[in-house]
Structures are given as C-alpha cells and as structure tokens.
Amino acid sequence: MDRDVIAAARLGEPWALEAIYADLAAPVLGYLRGRGVRDPEDAASEVFVGVVRGLERFRGDERDFRTWVFSIAHRRVIDERRRLARRREEPVDPADLAGPLAGARTGDTEQEALDLLGEGWAISALRSLSPDQSAVILLRVLADLSVEQVAAVLGKSLGAVKSLQRRGLAALARNFDRQGVS
C-alpha cells in the first residue's frame, strides 16, 4: 500500500479507497471466514468502514498499515466471540436459512461438491487448531504478515508466535495428510 494512496484515502478520494479495498479485501474476508465469523462479508464491511474512520488517526508506513488493518479485523473477531459468549442462544428464522442454502446451488453439482469439500476442509482443519494457532496461521498465510507483525496484531511475543505457528502448521499438515486432500 503506497503512502500516497493512504494520504489520498484520508481525504476520502474514491480511487484510493478502491485501491485499499482491492489490496486487502480478499485476505481480510478470508481471515474473518477462517476465524469462523458468522457473517464474514458484513464483518469485512465493518472492518473497512473502521479503516476509513480510523485513517485520520493512523500513523505509520505501508507495512504498519497492513498490520493496523488486520488488528481491526482481529478486534472484530474478538468482539463477535464476546458477543456470542454473552448470548449463547440466538433464534434463527427458518426462512433466513432457506436463502443462503438456495443461493449456494449453482446447478454445477461437481463444482458445488468441490466448493463444499474445499471450504469444508479449510474450515474444519482450522477448527482443529486452537484459536491462537488459527489466528497465527491465517495471518501468516493469508495476510502475508511477518512474525513481528503477527505479534503486534495479537499482542504476543515473537517466541510465542513462532511456537504457535509451528504447532499450528504441524497440526494442519497432519489433518491435510490424514484427509488425503491434495
């Protein structure tokens, strides 16, 4: 992310906002999805709105910017977990369930099966990890953050992050090999 883009985004330039979104939308959405957020698209929207609103206060370079954006995404995950912990049961209208399920069907049965299998493996594999391992792996793999940046996002030491990434990766590889996913 270029400094000029950040400066222009501060002024609310649409092209700069689009550039930020194009660069970070996929990893942010993937991070939220991988962390098990219920509605990752809405959550991603909140994250980017938070980025825009916080741009005035942001200080740092391109590297810091990426770290900062994922800090916002991480906080969003934590907030949802706290919210869900407070409210264990949340009734859902059956009519709301019909929409997403119907929309997921594209008519291409093979592709649907692959999608379900693919997302199923990734999500299930991440669920086998601890929340911290999952966060470290996702930030390293999807967000391309360094160990130092991940430590800054999660508020952990470098040693802790390295340990978490090694154990998380080993568990992921075991799961990957056991399921025969290639």
Place this chain on the structure above:
Amino acid sequence: MAHPDDYRDEMERLTSQDADDLLSGGRPKAAPARVAAAAAGRLRRELLVTPGLEVSRRHLAAMRAAADSESLHAGGNAMLKRAKKRVAALGLAATLVLGAGIAAALTLPDQAADQAKENTADLEVPKGEGQGSQENGGIQSETASEHGKAVSAVAQDDSLQGCEKGRAVSAIAASKADDNRKNEPNGSDPCAANVGSNAGGQGKSNAGGQGKSNAGGQGKSNAGGQSSNARGQDSNGGGPPEAGGAPIDLPTPGE
C-alpha cells in the same frame, strides 16, 4: 504401513525454522515441511478469495459513506470548535466588562457604609511610637506639638534666667499634664478609682475574697448553701477592714 505415532513424530520434526521458511514463501526440502507447505497452499487457495462484484460494490459504498460522514464530521468538529472558542471569548469579555463596571460604578448602600464606619471607628491600630490613630491620635499629636513648641519657646526665652526660667518651663510643661488629668473621666488619682469601685457594692473585694457574695448581697454564692454563707460570714468578720473598704453590718444567721 507406518504407525500413527511415527507419523506424529515425523510431523513434530517440523522445526520452527522450517515453519518460518515455508510461511515466508520458501521451498522446504524436508518431508514434514513439504506436507505443511501443501496444507498452507491449500488453505490459501480456499480462503483467499476475492469478494464478488455485488459484495465489493456494497463494501465500497459503505467505505465512501464512511469517508463522507468522516469529512462532514471533521468539518462539523472544526465549526463546533470555532463556535466554542467564540462563545468562550465573548463570555470572558462580558465577565471582565461587568466586573469592571460593578467595581467602578457600584457604591455600598448607606446602611452598609455607616456600619463599616462604626465598626472601624473603635479599632485600635497599633502604630509606631509617637503616632496616634487617624483621628484622635492626630489631634493629640497636633496638640502635643503645639505644647512642645510653647515649652520650647519658654525654654529659649532669654528674658528669664536661672530658677525663674526653670519654674516657668516647668509650669508650662505641667499645664499639659493638668489638662490631661482634667480630661480623664475618673480623674488621675488611681486610688480614687479603687475606692469608687469598692463603694459600688460589688461585693467581691468587700468580702475579703472568701465571703464575697454574702457581703455584697449579690447572692452569687447563695447556691453554695449554708456552709458558703457561714464561710463568708467568718471571713467577713475576720477580714481586715481596710481590705473590705467601709465596714458593713451583716446580719448573722441567728438574727
């Protein structure tokens, strides 16, 4: 077929350095690291998906709206800050003007001014030696100055010599003292004042100390009972007459 524990051991051989290398984009050579790299690649392919067009439009619209509201908010904040500064400045100016106006124009009410004069008239402010208070002391010092001049004039008069001059100076110097004695309410004789107060029948000194209330008839120590009366009587009877002033005939309890 390998034992699951062997596989586990194999996976556990993934070193921290291997993990760091493969997550940093390196190509690992060790078997555990290769599997881990494949898993990470699969994770990346599955989760790193660009949002659909509709979702992207919605997100961008939300971002633009946030940017607009943020700029409006920033502008509103600036206007609010300016308005606050103006109000604060006006308030300060009004306070200063009002305070100055009150201090300059407003006088104390007549009653308050009179009360203040009364309160301050009796105050004795300590002054240096030879200095009186503002009013009385000023008059006195003026009079004393005139008296001193008069005494000085007589003293410097060459027409008189020797004893006669001394008497004249003494007479004029003493005239001031006589005037002062005349001006005092009880005269200058301290003994006269003592006699007057004793004759006033306060009873304190008449009783010779012990029988003060009985002697004076004020009844102060009547509450003390018979013993007090008896003691007073005894002390009165035994007390020296000069200490009690004029002898007073007291009724004895038996009478």
